[in-house]
Amino acid sequence: MELERYGDRTPILTNHPECLALYPWESWRKIEQALEDGSPFQPEVQELQRYLIGGSIECPVDKQGRISIPQHLREYAGLEKEVTVAGVGPRIEIWDRTRHDQALAKTQARFNELQAAVARGRQPS
Numbered sequence: 001m002e003l004e005r006y007g008d009r010t011p012i013l014t015n016h017p018e019c020l021a022l023y024p025w026e027s028w029r030k031i032e033q034a035l036e037d038g039s040p041f042q043p044e045v046q047e048l049q050r051y052l053i054g055g056s057i058e059c060p061v062d063k064q065g066r067i068s069i070p071q072h073l074r075e076y077a078g079l080e081k082e083v084t085v086a087g088v089g090p091r092i093e094i095w096d097r098t099r100h101d102q103a104l105a106k107t108q109a110r111f112n113e114l115q116a117a118v119a120r121g122r123q124p125s
Contacts, residue, residue: 009026016091020069022094082096084100
């Protein structure tokens with residue numbers, strides 16, 4: 001399984017905007033450390049810590065490569081029948097299929113704007 005390439009530690013599952021994100025433990029630890037290094041008095045840091053770290057759980061992978069997603073996270077991501085699993089850099093995103101299709105359509109509609117913003121090294125408007 002792909003996650004095994006990243007080490008022996010249990011992957012971490014957490015909230016992500018409109019979906020769930022599954023991180024290899026080592027990749028997750030870097031994100032967690034970056035958030036812990038932020039100022040505890042900065043409201044944006046507190047919000048991200050609460051959202052990402054507070055919403056995270058260890059997510060063991062069984063011998064057949066499956067994970068068990070707790071009910072509260074399934075509800076958060078709107079996972080019901082059809083899901084999309086997408087590899088996105090160091091994480092795996094788990095989406096409700098309809099939400100995923102809608103998100104891709106929005107991205108496709110803004111593709112040129114996003115591409116230009118990334119090329120300039122700034123955030124799109």
